Amino acid sequence: MADHQEASVTLPSEPASVAAARRHVAQVLADWGLPDGADTADSVRLIVSELATNAVQHTFGQSPVFTVDIRLEREEWLRIGVTDSHPRWPRRLPAAVQQDNGRGMVIIRWLTAEAGGRLSVSPTEDGGKTVWIALPWPVGAHTPAGRGSC
Template identity: 75%
Template sequence: MADLQEASVTLPSDPASVSVARKFVADVVREWGLPAGSDAVDTIRLIVSELATNAVQHTFGQSPTFTVELELERDDRLRIGVTDSHPRWPQRLPAAVRQDNGRGMVIVRSLTAANGGKLTVTPTEEGGKTVWIALPWAARASG
């Protein structure tokens, strides 16, 4: 395997782009070796869905696009990044908060932790941020 495999897509900050982002990541990770319909593909799709939804809904028109990046590192870690140009970082809600929306990062943090991963947020040079998820690459165990 190469030292690093990469794929990315930049999409308009529009609700229709969320399903495009989900399909993009599912297609890429299947191409890289995850079995279609596996729990790992479903988890990655759900994480990207939540992060893309946040990029669309919570940037208040200040980010005309968002970018989804995938990096498969030689150390068998998959890094997923969702970048937008809005300066506000995701807010941590208490687990006990009861509301109909705003639970995306709770879901992302939970899925990331449950799968042995790590979540970080980094600023971009343009004043936005990238939410990064690093997960163990499940294809080695399943292949």
């Protein structure tokens, strides 16, 4: 079994891509041995939905695509990053704006922390950013040899 597995998908920055990103990640996790109904799988799908939604809604047309990277390191850490080319990093919106939206990063931070993970943001060479989450890989989830690498 490989010490490192990875997969990625690049999608257009449009609303339909949020569901496509979520489906892609769910399929990769299933291929890597994480049962669909596992708490971690549910949390990851919600986190990916929120990150992809942010990449679509908050780049204001300045990022025509976004990329979702999925990495499993030594069956210990699952890392998921969503990259776009917009230079502004995620931030909390003012309370008045949060009535209808603006809670995505709060949800992502909460789910990540609840699972014992970490959230980080890193710059890209083209001036954009990648929002990363790192979660412990659940004990008992097994990666089938030779599957899931892209």
